[in-house]
Amino acid sequence: MSYVHLLAAWQHQDLEEVKSLIDENVIATLVHPDGLVSNLSYEGLVDFFHERFSRQQDWNFEIIYKTERDTQSIVIMKMTREDKDFNGVDSPSLSLLTFNMSEGVNKLIRAHFELGLNQ
Numbered sequence: 001m002s003y004v005h006l007l008a009a010w011q012h013q014d015l016e017e018v019k020s021l022i023d024e025n026v027i028a029t030l031v032h033p034d035g036l037v038s039n040l041s042y043e044g045l046v047d048f049f050h051e052r053f054s055r056q057q058d059w060n061f062e063i064i065y066k067t068e069r070d071t072q073s074i075v076i077m078k079m080t081r082e083d084k085d086f087n088g089v090d091s092p093s094l095s096l097l098t099f100n101m102s103e104g105v106n107k108l109i110r111a112h113f114e115l116g117l118n119q
Contacts, residue, residue, distance in 0.1 A: 003075045003097060006108060007061050013053040019046055023100070023107040033091070033116030045111065057081045064094075073099045073106060078117075091116040 009017035028040040030048070040048060062078040079093045094117060098110040 003063075003066070003073060003099060003106075005106070006097075006099075010049075011059045011061075013056075013059075015046070015050055015053055018049050021105070021107055022046070023102060023109045026108055026111065028111040028113070030113045030115060052081075071101045072109075075099075091118070093117060 006018065006021045009021060022042060022045060024042050026040075026042050026045055028045040028048075030038040030040065032038070038044075058081065060080045062080075063075060064078060065076040067074050075097045077095055077097070079095060081090055094114040096110075096112045097108060099106040100109045101107075102109075
């Protein structure tokens with residue numbers, strides 16, 4: 001359950017912990033609602049998290065599927081965000097995250113995000 005540490009740090013908006021759980025050679029892809037695709041490096045993904053953490057909010061994660069392949073763990077999940085009054089902050093997103101054991105820690109090596117879904 002390598003993803004649990006990342007999701008806990010994500011829910012607490014702990015950028016330093018999130019950074020420690022992302023591999024420096026991560027490959028991240030964001031697909032925006034208009035179809036624009038952004039390919040992000042480690043720095044770009046950290047900036048993405050920094051932007052998302054800029055306001056206080058509650059993150060909700062619904063694990064849809066999880067599996068393993070050799071030393072890798074793969075998780076598909078739906079994400080939503082709410083403000084302190086439980087109002088949706090943004091449209092839901094779907095992500096596919098791949099983790100690999102590195103130096104005794106499972107780190108995020110690939111991330112694919114489909115942003116701005118219809119409910």
